[in-house]
Amino acid sequence: MSAFPTIQIPDYPMGEDTYVPQVRTEFDAGYVQSKARFTRSRKVFTLNWKAMTAANFATLDAFLVANAGIAFTWTHPLTAVAYSVRHRDDSLKSQIVRRDRRQISIVLEEV
Numbered sequence: 001m002s003a004f005p006t007i008q009i010p011d012y013p014m015g016e017d018t019y020v021p022q023v024r025t026e027f028d029a030g031y032v033q034s035k036a037r038f039t040r041s042r043k044v045f046t047l048n049w050k051a052m053t054a055a056n057f058a059t060l061d062a063f064l065v066a067n068a069g070i071a072f073t074w075t076h077p078l079t080a081v082a083y084s085v086r087h088r089d090d091s092l093k094s095q096i097v098r099r100d101r102r103q104i105s106i107v108l109e110e111v
Contacts, residue, residue: 001084004074005063007056008049014077015046019109042110043083045074051101057094060104064092071111084111 021037052060063072064087074085085108094102 002063002067002070002072004072004085005059007059008052009077010047011050012048014048015044017044017046018042019044044088044110045076045083045085045108047104047106047108049102049104051097052094052104054100054102057102057104060106061092064106074108083108085109086111 018041020041022034023037024032024034026032049056067087069086071084071086073082075082088107088109092104092106094104097103
């Protein structure tokens with residue numbers, strides 16, 4: 001399994017969600033019955049860079065293209081916990097904010 005490339009750490013805020021889907025059934029009397037859909041939860045991380053360098057962008061772009069749809073290891077920058085994740089989106093969107101800087105946001109989901 002590949003490891004996420006060593007590039008500049010994401011800027012704050014960094015999103016971290018715990019995905020715990022439920023099955024909900026509503027009844028005519030107004031009652032709601034629910035249960036967990038799966039036996040485990042998953043983490044979803046949103047990483048943002050306000051001014052990523054061109055070199056780091058090229059590294060990240062090449063890594064995501066090479067690992068499209070494949071799980072890889074990403075280490076949380078604050079907790080140092082390693083997660084098996086994949087890039088959630090089908091594209092890497094960026095905005096050029098200066099000549100050699102890009103604004104990037106990617107979503108990683110635990111597998």
